[in-house]
Amino acid sequence: MCAGSAPGAFALDAGRRSRPLAEETDPSEAVLAAAETCPVEAITISRPDTGEPVFPPDE
Numbered sequence: 001m002c003a004g005s006a007p008g009a010f011a012l013d014a015g016r017r018s019r020p021l022a023e024e025t026d027p028s029e030a031v032l033a034a035a036e037t038c039p040v041e042a043i044t045i046s047r048p049d050t051g052e053p054v055f056p057p058d059e
Contacts, residue, residue, distance in 0.1 A: 032054075
């Protein structure tokens, strides 16, 4: 689902598992949507300067 939601940020590897294309990327709407819809909640997004979580939100 990640590669379909944000193909510029994720791609399927040889084992058909989604992997990020880069260690750091801008949290575009597509990347945020991929994180929110990830069925295994495997995507976390944080601010590179502070480490503050963007997704999932700090509760």
